[in-house]
Amino acid sequence: MQVFRKLFVFAFFFLFVSISYAQQKFTRADSLRGSITPERGWWDLNYYHLDIEIFPETKTIQGTNTIRYRVNAEHQVMQIDLQEPMRMISAKQDGEKLEIRQEGAAHFIHLVKKQVPGAFEELIISFEGQPKEAVRPPWDGGITWQKDDHGNHFIASSNQGIGSSIWWPSKDHPADEVDSMLISVTVPKGLMNISNGRLRKVDNGEQTDTFHWFVSNPINDYGVNINIGDYVNFGEKYEGEKGTLDMDYYVLRNNLDKAKIHFSDARKMIEAFEYWFGPYPFYEDSYKLVEVPYLGMEHQSSVTYGNGYQNGYRGTDLSGTGWGMKFDFIIIHESGHEWFANNITYKDVADMWIHESFTNYSESLYLDYYFGKEAGKEYVRGTRARIENKLPIIGRYSVNYRGSGDMYYKGGNILNMLRQILNDDEKWREILRGLNHEFYHQTVTTTQVEDYIALEMGMDLSSFFDQYLRNSTIPVLEFYFSDDQTLHYRWNNCINSFEMPVDLILGNKEIRVQANNQWSELKVNERSEVSVQPDYYVGSFRLR
Structure with missing residues (x-):
């Protein structure tokens, strides 16, 4: 009888939480940010040229973003997002200045030229301002303005969640990734800017230098970054599944010697994750690990690092098993996102588990590759102590609302459990690799991922996913x-x-x-x- 009483209280608690979750109130601003509005749906991104200058002393940015797009349907109003206190100065098409109607972060640009389906058009947005300063990056996004030990400016962007439009004008919705992008950043003389992709050239001026980085693969908007500092560079070549991968490391001058030793985890990561997930998805754009003044994040081909050159997560083992001290958490986790987040990207932030569950699980697979299967399983089981089971892992769609933070540790345990259910490790590896092949450089939904796994496992997993992703109770x-x-x-x-x-x-x-x-x-x-x-x-x- 005592057992049934405990179960009743347990079930009642989660019923209450679920009701509270369902009653969450959302605003029009949430819908404008989180949905594919009519002003977003009629055009597809093709190319950006983000051309900006950074003014560290005033913590301001000014510049332009050239937006090339393909017209899919007749429409004369385009939504571009830019969050205050940044200001959109003008929008021009074919040299003609256009009317802009602002509603919060959404800017509705009224196009004069007739938009013909199938045509490619360009729009140039001019903007300026002092972007939101990150208070607790990367969780509280924005720009981090710091200085290194020698008084040099040390600046970086991080904007997952809050959105790319916190510092530059963009189509700030994950469903549409730009096909390629040029990032031109002008900084004071003596500093370097490191961004995504490959460095094309540096234009040297008297007081400033401009760094031009080109991204040749589709990129999610929150993955676009700037990293500015007194950097030094070293690198290596990795002979991987798609040929020679350039691996470059940018660190503060004082940290060069220890970085040359500590960053060996990056090469080990590539080897392990190519085994489990398939080829690194961005050979054309290279792999970079860049030191920043915050913990780090998964910016595509420009992974950022700030874990203090120590193993674990800031020197601690998140699993409590000891295995978490065998690797640098930030190098492994944030680089794992190259496969799950940057290669396979959610169409809606409600499906953020696709990024975080698989990448959390990648930590245990790294251990599995180097220390054996039981080491990896012990690690993922050890993280259960951090699971809260208060809200579902999947959030609310079309309102920019992510699900529970359990998408990390619970998500990793869900995937570990599927491996146990399948009971065929080679087939499980084929599924993980197959996901990265089937959805290569694509934005996806939860349904697509669920259906692929169920098909490859040969099982009806609908109730499994409903239970573990859409409910918070544990069977x-x-x-x-x-x-x-x-x-x-x-x-x-x-x-x-x-x-x-x-x-x-x-x-x-x-x-x-x-x-x-x-x-x-x-x-x-x-x-x-x-x-x-x-x-x-x-x-x-x-x-x-």
């Missing part, structure tokens, strides 16, 4: 022995449709059973201790 396996030495079992504390095979350990034997929310039976030779194989993220109760 509990209830069981008991009847007098005739029969084991009775069922899933409880779950959605009505939930069914999942589970591996049980009975005494010294392991056996797989199919379970749903109805009582099932298993004949046994004798009663024995019963437990669930530990890679299943579930609860269990023996009723009597």
Whole structure:
């Protein structure tokens, strides 16, 4: 009776949380930011040229963004986003200044030229201002303005969540990635700017230098970055699955010697993740690891680093198992996003689990590759202590609302559990690689990812994903022995449709059973201790 009382309280708590989640209020501004509005839907991004100058002393930016796009349907109003206190000065097409109507961060530009489906057109946006300063980057995004130990400016952008439009005008929605991009950044003499892609050239002036970086692959808007400082560079070549990969490292001058030793994790990461996920997705744009004045983030081909040249996450093991101290968390995790976030990108921020669950799981696969399968599994199981189970992993669509932070640790455990259910490690590796091949350089939905995994596993996983991604409760396996030495079992504390095979350990034997929310039976030779194989993220109760 006590067990049922606990389960009732548990279920009531999560019912209350779910109701609160459903009642979350959203504004028109949320919809303008998070949905494919009519003013966004009629055109596809083709090319950006972001051309800016940075003024560190006043913490301001000014410049232009040239936007080339393909017309898909007749429409005469375009939405471009730029958040205050940045200001959009003008919008021009074919030299003609256009009318701009502003509604918060959304700027509705009224085009004079008739927009003909199939045509490619350009728009030039001029802008300036003092962008929001990041208070707690990368979680609280914006621009970080600091100085290094020698008094040199040390500046970086980080804007996941808050959006690229916090510092430059863009089509600030993840569903449409620009096909290629030129990033031109003018900085005071003596400083370098490192951005995404490859450095094409440097224009040297009397007081300033302009660095031109070209990105030849599609890039998500939040991945575009600037990193400015007194950098020194070293690099190496990696012979990978698609040929020779250029790997470059940009660090502050004082940190060069230790970076040459510590950044060996980057090469090890490429080797491990090419094994698990397939070729590095951006050979054409190279791989860069860039020191910044905050913890770090997954900017495409310009991964940023600020973990203090130490293993773990700021010197701690997030799993509590000891395995987390075998690698530098920021190098491994943020680089893992090159496959999941930058190669495969969500169409809506509600599906952010596609980025974070797989990348969290990549940490354990790195350990698996170098230290063995059990090391990786111990690590991912160890992170369960950080799971809260208060809200679903998937957020609300079309309002720029991400799901629960459980997308990290719970997400990693979900994927580890799918591997256990499949029970075929080579097939599991094929699925991970297949995802990066099937959705190469694409924006995707949760449904696409779910369907691909289910198809390749040959299983109906609809109730599995509904339970673990769209609900916050954790299934509990209830069981008991009847007098005739029969084991009775069922899933409880779950959605009505939930069914999942589970591996049980009975005494010294392991056996797989199919379970749903109805009582099932298993004949046994004798009663024995019963437990669930530990890679299943579930609860269990023996009723009597």
